[in-house]
Amino acid sequence: MNKLRRYIGGSVVLLGISLSGCSYLGFGDSITIGAKSFTEQYLLSEMTYFILEDAGYQVRQVENLGSNVLRSALENGQVDVSWEYTGTAIATYLNMEPITDPEEAYETLQEVDRENGLHWMNISNVNNTYALIMNRAQAEELEIQSLSDLAQYVKDNPGEIRMGTDAAFANRADGLPGLQETYEFDFGNGNIEYMDAGLLYEALYNEELEVAMGYETDARIDDYDQIILEDDHTFFAPYNAAVQIRLDVFEDNPEIEQLLQPLADILDSERMRALNYQVDIERQSVAIVAYDFLIEEGLIEEER
Known part of the structure; x- marks a missing residue:
């Protein structure tokens, strides 16, 4: 049977809260892929599914998991492999201080998480970190392309820039x-607008703001013709997407790293944002977007 038809026909399991008591996990020689509850994770999970299935593995998926639930499922053996973000693992799971160098963050996780029975591999250039964004037209008009440019403009033109953020970003040290301390400027409390993170892109587009907090791989950046200001002082911690796999599963199946490496090599934030765009903005099927991308890149063979 065609792998895409079989996939769309119901091979994905959607879970909301808990994995406990799931009889479909952990039997036979199948590989269970876990994913969180947003588009980018669905795409990464499904591309992994197609690649492993193409190589002959029996593959199962569980999706719509919270970060902590997914982490527990990996540690408990209910999930075998997933894509995770280096910054999330360092700050949330391991309670470590942020590491700003991507390679150092990755190597730290490879060393520290071994004690938790997890192996990190296949780091990509998908960096779903925080970003400050502006409407392209206004950024060009004000000649702001970087966070240093923004800081200088705010200092030269106090009160002109309205900054949009959610409460969490407004209060986090990272x-x-x-950010204001590193770039030596201050928006001023009267120029900061607080709202849900999901509303910021549209508020910026509607010119209710001049600058907003965003996430680097969010498809709405392209949809609203916005730009990411360059973090030229490397303030934001990296959130590179990489594969984490149970150590025992990796030792039994070391070839999985080689199978997934070509995917990791070609993915970056821009490409990931474009894939997210096809799903979130154009409303295409996640499975079809993932499958077509792999075919176009020659990472799997198309079944006829």
Whole structure:
């Protein structure tokens, strides 16, 4: 049977809260892929599914998991492999201070998470980190392309720039307070607008703001013709997508790293944002977007 038809026909299991008591996990020689509850994770999971199935593996998926649930499922053996973000693992799971160098963050996880029975591999250039964004037209008009440019403009034109953020980013040391300290400027409390992160892109597009907090791989950046300001002082911690796999599963199946490496090699934030765009904005099927991308890149063979 065609792998895409079989996939769309119901091979994905959607879970909301808990994995406990799931009889479909962990039997036979199948590989269970876990994913969180947003488009980018679905795409990464499904591309992994197609690649492993193309190589002859029996593959199962569980999706729509919270970060902590997915992490527990990996540690408990209910999930075998997933894509995770280096910054999330360092700050949330391991309670470590942020590491700003991507390679150092990755190598730290490879060393530290071994003690938790996990192996990190296949780091990509998909960096779903925080970003400050502007409408392209206004950024060009004001000649702001980087965070240093923004800082200088705010200092030269106090009160002109309205900054949009959610409450979490506004109060995190690795968010707005640290950003302003690093770049030596201050928006001023009267120029900061607080709202849900999901509303910021549209508010910026509607010119209710001049600058907003965003996420680097969010498809709405392209949809609203916005730009990411260059973090030229490397303030934001990296959130590179990489594969984490149970150590025992990796030792039994070391070839999985080689199978997934070509995918990791070609993915970056821009490409990931374009894939997210096809799903979130154009409303295409996640499975079809993932499958077509792999075919176009020659990472799997098309079944006829």
